[in-house]
Amino acid sequence: MIFDLPKLVFEAALKLMRLQGLTPQQAVARAKQQFPGASGLDTKELERKLEAEAAKDAAKNKTGAAAGTAVPVTAGHYAIRRSDEEYLTLQNGDRTAGTPTVVFAPAGNPAQRWELKVLEAAAGTTTCTLRNLAGGSFLGYEEEPDADVLTGGFPEPVTWALSPGPDARRFTIAVPGADLHLGISLMRAYPPRTGLKESDGQDTAEWELEAL
Known part of the structure; x- marks a missing residue:
């Protein structure tokens, strides 16, 4: 079975960023520890994708607050x-x-x-x-x-x-x-x-x- 290591690291980092309030860089570093062989992975592109996701989340939260809907609690x-x-x-x-x-x-x-x-x-x-x-x-x-x-x-x-x-x-x-x-x-x-x-x-x- 072939694993898409960058995708696995990205998904784990995204979860860590959202649940624990980590920065993209912190989340990627923490996620890499979960996967053998990920230590040498170039993570610049993953960090850019996480920054984009963080911006989307912030926009959703701002829109939700303006509309009077419940905003998810984050770390x-x-x-x-x-x-x-x-x-x-x-x-x-x-x-x-x-x-x-x-x-x-x-x-x-x-x-x-x-x-x-x-x-x-x-x-x-x-x-x-x-x-x-x-x-x-x-x-x-x-x-x-x-x-x-x-x-x-x-x-x-x-x-x-x-x-x-x-x-x-x-x-x-x-x-x-x-x-x-x-x-x-x-x-x-x-x-x-x-x-x-x-x-x-x-x-x-x-x-x-x-x-x-």
């Missing part, structure tokens, strides 16, 4: 906000396990920047992890997921499910398989703490992803 760095004055923040950017997550006015620092890694995307829902760029910890919770459990930064990744709401720019950040989503805790604190909330049939698409 990358984001600020996550509820409003212009409420950004999801790892308090003080502290890497200590259990450091609270809060909503705070935009400060433009790494404590308000999150790395989104896509795990799976299907049927309008994207499962992912969210890692803070200041503390390096993951958005999560210490106890079993339940209503009013507080969220914070933890060393082990926790899976979240993102799904768009009626306003395609806003998303529900939910616990997969449970009727729980990320919201504002009832705890009296400043800045306000975030925690898990029951949906109760309400619109839970509270969060907007702001690509950095």
Whole structure:
């Protein structure tokens, strides 16, 4: 059987670029590692094709956003906000396990920047992890997921499910398989703490992803 090695590398690189937010060059380098004999492959043409695909994807996303349709969530760095004055923040950017997550006015620092890694995307829902760029910890919770459990930064990744709401720019950040989503805790604190909330049939698409 004859294999079209450049085609195999291109298809693998395209998947990596879309799911993990890699550049064409990074995606090709990673894809070449998957195929014996690809180390000496001239990849300039593959990188040009990937750049063209990336441009097409960006155009589709822009068109979808303008039309009010759901835009696919892609891997990358984001600020996550509820409003212009409420950004999801790892308090003080502290890497200590259990450091609270809060909503705070935009400060433009790494404590308000999150790395989104896509795990799976299907049927309008994207499962992912969210890692803070200041503390390096993951958005999560210490106890079993339940209503009013507080969220914070933890060393082990926790899976979240993102799904768009009626306003395609806003998303529900939910616990997969449970009727729980990320919201504002009832705890009296400043800045306000975030925690898990029951949906109760309400619109839970509270969060907007702001690509950095």
